[in-house]
Amino acid sequence: MSSTFADRWLGRVRLSAWVTLTAPLLAILFAGVITSIVLAITGNPVFDTLVTMVDYGSQPRSLALVVNNATTYYLSAIAVAIGFRMNLFNIGVDGQYRLAGLVAAAVGGAVTLPAPLMPIVIILVAMIVGAAWAGIAGVLKATRGVSEVISTIMLNTIATGIGAYLLLEVWGERQGNDIATKELPEAARIAGIGLIPGTPQMVYGLFFLAIAVGIAFHVLLNKMRFGFDLRATGQSESAAVASGVDVKHMIVYAMLISGATAGLIGMPQLLGESFTYNLNFQAGLGFTGIAIALLGRNNPIGIAFAALLWGFLDVSSTVLDLHKIAPEIVVIMQGLTVLSVVVTYELAHRYRVNAEQRRVSRELAGGASATPQKEGASA
Amino acid sequence: MITTGPLGTLTQEASISTETTVSEVAVQLEGITKRFPGVVANRDISLTVQKGHIHAIVGENGAGKSTLMKILYGMQRPDEGEIRVNGSPVTFHTPGDAISAGIGMVHQHFMLADNLTVLENVILGSEPRKGGLALDFAAARTKIREISDAYGLGIDPDVLVEDIGVGTRQRVEILKVLYRGARILILDEPTAVLVPHEVDELFENLHGLVREGITIIFISHHLDEVLKVADAITVIRRGTTVAEVDPVSVTARQLAELMVGSELPSPETRESTVTDVVALQVTGLTIGAEGERKVLDDVTLTIHKGEVLGIAGVEGNGQAELVEAIMGIRPSTGTITLAGEEITSWTTLRRREAGIGYIPEDRHRHGLLLEAPLWENRILGHMKEKVNVRGWWINRRGARADTQRIVEQYDVRTPGIDVLASALSGGNQQKLIVGREMSGEPKLLIAAHPTRGVDVGAQAAIWDHLRTARAAGLAVLLISADLDELIGLSDWLKVIHRGTLVAEFDPATVTPEQLGSAMTGAGEEA
Numbered sequence: 001m002s003s004t005f006a007d008r009w010l011g012r013v014r015l016s017a018w019v020t021l022t023a024p025l026l027a028i029l030f031a032g033v034i035t036s037i038v039l040a041i042t043g044n045p046v047f048d049t050l051v052t053m054v055d056y057g058s059q060p061r062s063l064a065l066v067v068n069n070a071t072t073y074y075l076s077a078i079a080v081a082i083g084f085r086m087n088l089f090n091i092g093v094d095g096q097y098r099l100a101g102l103v104a105a106a107v108g109g110a111v112t113l114p115a116p117l118m119p120i121v122i123i124l125v126a127m128i129v130g131a132a133w134a135g136i137a138g139v140l141k142a143t144r145g146v147s148e149v150i151s152t153i154m155l156n157t158i159a160t161g162i163g164a165y166l167l168l169e170v171w172g173e174r175q176g177n178d179i180a181t182k183e184l185p186e187a188a189r190i191a192g193i194g195l196i197p198g199t200p201q202m203v204y205g206l207f208f209l210a211i212a213v214g215i216a217f218h219v220l221l222n223k224m225r226f227g228f229d230l231r232a233t234g235q236s237e238s239a240a241v242a243s244g245v246d247v248k249h250m251i252v253y254a255m256l257i258s259g260a261t262a263g264l265i266g267m268p269q270l271l272g273e274s275f276t277y278n279l280n281f282q283a284g285l286g287f288t289g290i291a292i293a294l295l296g297r298n299n300p301i302g303i304a305f306a307a308l309l310w311g312f313l314d315v316s317s318t319v320l321d322l323h324k325i326a327p328e329i330v331v332i333m334q335g336l337t338v339l340s341v342v343v344t345y346e347l348a349h350r351y352r353v354n355a356e357q358r359r360v361s362r363e364l365a366g367g368a369s370a371t372p373q374k375e376g377a378s379a
Numbered sequence: 380m381i382t383t384g385p386l387g388t389l390t391q392e393a394s395i396s397t398e399t400t401v402s403e404v405a406v407q408l409e410g411i412t413k414r415f416p417g418v419v420a421n422r423d424i425s426l427t428v429q430k431g432h433i434h435a436i437v438g439e440n441g442a443g444k445s446t447l448m449k450i451l452y453g454m455q456r457p458d459e460g461e462i463r464v465n466g467s468p469v470t471f472h473t474p475g476d477a478i479s480a481g482i483g484m485v486h487q488h489f490m491l492a493d494n495l496t497v498l499e500n501v502i503l504g505s506e507p508r509k510g511g512l513a514l515d516f517a518a519a520r521t522k523i524r525e526i527s528d529a530y531g532l533g534i535d536p537d538v539l540v541e542d543i544g545v546g547t548r549q550r551v552e553i554l555k556v557l558y559r560g561a562r563i564l565i566l567d568e569p570t571a572v573l574v575p576h577e578v579d580e581l582f583e584n585l586h587g588l589v590r591e592g593i594t595i596i597f598i599s600h601h602l603d604e605v606l607k608v609a610d611a612i613t614v615i616r617r618g619t620t621v622a623e624v625d626p627v628s629v630t631a632r633q634l635a636e637l638m639v640g641s642e643l644p645s646p647e648t649r650e651s652t653v654t655d656v657v658a659l660q661v662t663g664l665t666i667g668a669e670g671e672r673k674v675l676d677d678v679t680l681t682i683h684k685g686e687v688l689g690i691a692g693v694e695g696n697g698q699a700e701l702v703e704a705i706m707g708i709r710p711s712t713g714t715i716t717l718a719g720e721e722i723t724s725w726t727t728l729r730r731r732e733a734g735i736g737y738i739p740e741d742r743h744r745h746g747l748l749l750e751a752p753l754w755e756n757r758i759l760g761h762m763k764e765k766v767n768v769r770g771w772w773i774n775r776r777g778a779r780a781d782t783q784r785i786v787e788q789y790d791v792r793t794p795g796i797d798v799l800a801s802a803l804s805g806g807n808q809q810k811l812i813v814g815r816e817m818s819g820e821p822k823l824l825i826a827a828h829p830t831r832g833v834d835v836g837a838q839a840a841i842w843d844h845l846r847t848a849r850a851a852g853l854a855v856l857l858i859s860a861d862l863d864e865l866i867g868l869s870d871w872l873k874v875i876h877r878g879t880l881v882a883e884f885d886p887a888t889v890t891p892e893q894l895g896s897a898m899t900g901a902g903e904e905a
């Protein structure tokens with residue numbers, strides 16, 4: 001028995017570096033071709049449209065926006081990936097970050113602390129709320145065997161309800177057409193950084209938080225005992241149990257960590273741009289995170305590229321409107337990319353295995369006597 | 380997909396036999412070569428199997444037996460070579476192709492879904508349709524009954540697979556391939572999990588199949604049974620065929636020498652090393668709620684330092700549950716003490732930390748992460764050991780070095796410690812597990828079938844390791860289907876039947892026959 005298809009696309013098994021690099025490039029190429037066909041069918045100039053998009057997307061201002069989008073996407077995808085690596089499908093990242101953002105914004109508006117403490121407290125509150133909300137699903141699964149897919153989807157709906165109530169009835173203040181929490185004081189804000197030269201558009205200061213989260217994810221998973229237990233549970237629950245891994249605890253911990261990470265998703269926007277939680281607070285990022293986690297094969301580097309690509313497509317789509325082309329074309333492209341990445345990873349993996357075997361046979365045929373190859377495994 | 384019933388193809392065969400001169404040959408493999416990264420699993424192998432024969436394939440662990448059979452079954456493509464079935468050349472891309480050509484395979488590691496019934500397992504993948512849409516369970520059930528009766532397999536289609544013992548599971552696997560119309564049956568180590576009388580039953584079944592014109596290819600490490608049942612034997616060594624022997628003209632010893640170039644081992648324990656220090660004390664261990672039949676009923680046993688206690692029994696009589704209760708994997712009532720300390724309420728991890736090594740009976744489900752490299756598998760179950768971790772951190776260097784040590788000491792045949800566990804042959808996976816569980820000087824070793832699937836040479840080596848550790852004070856709870864192993868290695872034997880210990884024997888005086896009858900519940904106290 002070799003690795004299953006699901007193991008590979010959920011990133012539970014390692015693929016060779018070659019596959020990891022080639023597959024996404026092919027996939028993007030493929031997605032580009034299909035998108036072109038769609039453009040052509042809908043009667044739009046293919047080449048011009050793509051050039052316009054790339055042109056616009058690579059303006060300094062656009063690039064800064066790409067990085068900002070990618071920052072949030074990255075956090076969301078990592079939150080999802082933590083679950084995926086253990087076979088947990090945390091569909092509830094969406095509800096977790098929205099609730100976390102709202103409570104954190106309200107707390108931030110209500111307390112006054114000195115500058116360095118303020119954002120830290122707000123971020124901690126967000127993580128705790130996210131963790132708690134995800135933890136409910138974890139505890140339900142560990143104690144009652146409730147599928148986390150079902151419970152997190154329901155918790156999303158409940159989060160929407162609770163969020164609406166809290167915003168409209170408790171913490172919100174009417175501001176024109178909008179309802180928002182009290183604006184965060186100056187001390188709570190995290191200044192943007194001029195990462196991209198040639199534009200006044202700042203990049204979120206919490207861009208660095210995303211990088212830190214990526215590193216932490218890698219270290220936790222690959223260097224720490226906890227991560228070993230987590231991956232072992234994801235690969236074979238029965239072997240994990242026999243080896244002394246407390247799977248129930250692992251489920252709860254994994255959901256807590258996933259939820260805490262989800263809590264961070266809204267922070268770059270809250271602390272770096274909007275300074276309040278309002279009706280326009282971006283929703284749906286949790287679902288985008290699922291797509292990006294798959295695109296990046298639940299690997300911290302892969303997810304970074306996937307998040308940037310996604311952000312780029314998002315930003316460059318805004319120009320399409322000006323050219324009277326439906327920006328939804330980009331949504332098609334994003335969906336196609338995920339789909340074709342899954343397919344090409346699989347194809348590249350198989351091709352690679354065959355090529356490897358052909359290589360071995362060539363080498364053996366070439367210098368059968370010279371090479372000290374192990375034969376029949378007993379040398 | 381479904382061809383005619385088991386008895387319906389006789390006429391068709393007769394017509395083939397008049398056609399060609401090689402009519403008697405069911406399978407012919409010629410010049411088969413298969414390479415994996417770093418390993419040549421099969422090198423220019425040729426094999427001829429006569430129709431209606433039971434053809435045995437023997438060879439060391441990693442010799443390439445399973446690989447050859449997977450090639451014949453279309454699971455793997457050969458790099459070179461030709462396959463002929465009933466005289467005509469074939470190319471298989473998938474097992475589906477092989478099945479259409481009348482070839483079926485039962486794998487070394489069972490592939491049944493526990494939570495489905497026998498019926499569901501059998502039809503999985505070739506579901507009969509009523510009017511093209513609805514599943515036709517009734518037809519399938521009838522057909523299963525027919526096949527079962529025709530060959531005396533005695534299978535009830537409506538029980539859950541998790542409720543049946545290994546012997547029956549084995550027969551379900553066989554039925555599954557017959558159901559798909561197989562006329563050529565490949566059995567990869569079918570007897571590894573069976574106790575002697577189940578082996579006899581299986582062989583009776585096989586003879587029944589052969590009488591119906593079915594051809595059987597089977598792999599086994601038990602040379603005595605190979606000699607008893609096979610019509611022809613092929614010996615594979617380091618990926619190539621080294622001999623075709625006639626079972627009537629060789630002894631088991633000669634066969635072993637052909638395979639590994641070494642003599643047959645004997646599991647005899649020499650001087651006793653039993654001390655009077657109690658290592659493990661199990662008292663009143665019970666599993667199963669009041670009222671219903673208990674899977675384990677009031678089991679009490681003591682193992683001293685330096686002692687091997689053997690548990691004999693037909694699989695499915697509570698051995699697995701006993702082991703899992705001692706490991707803390709399965710809830711139970713009663714008390715367990717390790718070296719004087721009560722561990723009844725401890726977690727599995729804590730028990731392992733306290734010095735219990737565990738060789739599980741199902742290596743794929745409980746012993747390995749198949750998709751992880753060997754060195755990560757070294758860590759599995761030993762997540763608190765110094766060589767593997769430092770505090771919260773994985774000690775990559777230490778784990779790798781120790782894996783290398785195990786590979787060398789236990790002769791695990793592998794191109795390296797970075798290959799995935801799934802790339803090892805079954806016997807080599809087992810050696811890795813044994814090596815791992817013997818690491819870190821355990822106080823107690825729970826060994827369920829420690830040499831299952833291991834070749835005779837490696838078996839001797841593992842027995843030696845066990846004896847050395849026992850002399851140093853290791854206590855061992857040994858569960859095995861191999862009576863020679865039980866009698867040869869144990870200092871004391873207990874027989875388990877329907878969840879209770881029903882008899883005990885001194886291995887110095889007991890005969891396999893006495894043990895065998897006690898295991899079926901017929902024996903009296905000795």
Ligand SMILES: Nc1ncnc2c1ncn2[C@@H]1O[C@H](COP(=O)(O)OP(=O)(O)OP(=O)(O)O)[C@@H](O)[C@H]1O
Nearest residue numbers: 377415420440441442443444445446802804805806
């Ligand atoms: N998928 C694979 N990838 C890499 N190497 C493999 C793979 N499958 C088998 N091998 C290697 O091929 C060789 C032959 O393996 P095979 O499973 O055929 O041995 P076997 O004779 O069945 O041994 P055993 O008696 O232990 O079951 C071994 O060295 C094994 O490591």
Ligand SMILES: [Mg+2]
Nearest residue numbers: 445487804805
């Ligand atoms: Mg094998």
